[in-house]
Amino acid sequence: MKILTASLLLFLLPACLAQDKIAKPIADVALTDLAFISGHNRGEYEGGIVDEHWSEPAGDSMMGMYRYIKSGKVQVYELIVIEQTAKGLVLRLWHFNPGLGAREDKSEVLNYPLVRFTTGQAVFERPDKSARITYRAIGSTVLESAIEHTGKKTEVFQYQHSSD
Numbered sequence: 243m244k245i246l247t248a249s250l251l252l253f254l255l256p257a258c259l260a261q262d263k264i265a266k267p268i269a270d271v272a273l274t275d276l277a278f279i280s281g282h283n284r285g286e287y288e289g290g291i292v293d294e295h296w297s298e299p300a301g302d303s304m305m306g307m308y309r310y311i312k313s314g315k316v317q318v319y320e321l322i323v324i325e326q327t328a329k330g331l332v333l334r335l336w337h338f339n340p341g342l343g344a345r346e347d348k349s350e351v352l353n354y355p356l357v358r359f360t361t362g363q364a365v366f367e368r369p370d371k372s373a374r375i376t377y378r379a380i381g382s383t384v385l386e387s388a389i390e391h392t393g394k395k396t397e398v399f400q401y402q403h404s405s406d
Contacts, residue, residue: 266359266360268330268331268356268357268358268359269330271330271331271356271359271364272299272326273299273302273303273304273324273326273331274299275359275361275364276299276304276324276331276364276377277298277299278362278377278379278385279296279304279306279364279377279385280296280297280298280299280304280405281295281296281385281403281404281405282295282403282404283295283296283385283387283401283402283403283404284401284402285399285400285401285402287310287397287399288312289312289313290310290311290312290313290317291310291311291312292308292309292310292311292399292401293308293309293311294306294307294308294322294387294399294401295307295308296322302325302326303323303324303325303326304323304324305321305322305323306320306321306322306323306324307319307320307321307322308320308322315340316340317340318337318338318339318345319337319338319339319340319342320335320336320337320338321335321336321338322334322335323335329355330355330356331355331356331364331366332353332354332355332356332366333353333354333355333356333366333375334351334352334353334354335351335352335354336351336352352368352373353368353369354366354367354368354373354374354375355367355369357374362378362379363376363377363378363379364376364377371392372391372392373389373390373391373392374388374389374390375387375388375389375390376388376390379403380400382403383402383403383404384400384401384402384403385400385401385403386398386399386400386401387399387401
């Protein structure tokens with residue numbers, strides 16, 4: 243029994259140590275850790291086309307833009323930034339209708355602080371826990387974005403990812 247237990251520990255120890263290397267405390271996550279999001283991300287959603295473009299990390303921010311096109315017409319735009327703040331990384335976004343009419347009140351930027359990070363995955367959540375956005379790299383050619391709102395169906399976007 244002792245030999246079995248020791249063998250099991252020796253087998254599992256490398257996996258446990260590897261997990262420690264890829265998970266980071268939120269305070270230690272830098273913008274450069276989110277470079278996996280950067281690039282052109284294109285996919286399909288509910289019969290339409292979704293495009294999300296992210297800049298490389300620079301200065302204290304990354305900038306993204308999103309559009310959803312259905313039946314040949316833009317349905318929504320988003321301006322998205324991830325900013326380094328004194329408390330850590332925060333994803334901020336604002337939705338726009340076609341014609342760039344803001345969907346939210348002009349003083350209401352939606353803020354999602356980073357709450358969890360492992361290499362290739364970042365989870366941002368509203369302070370009231372009403373919504374969460376997760377970005378996850380699947381290999382080098384797919385970026386998945388999941389948007390969860392309390393009491394609503396989770397929206398999952400699978401983008402073909404290109405860092406060009």
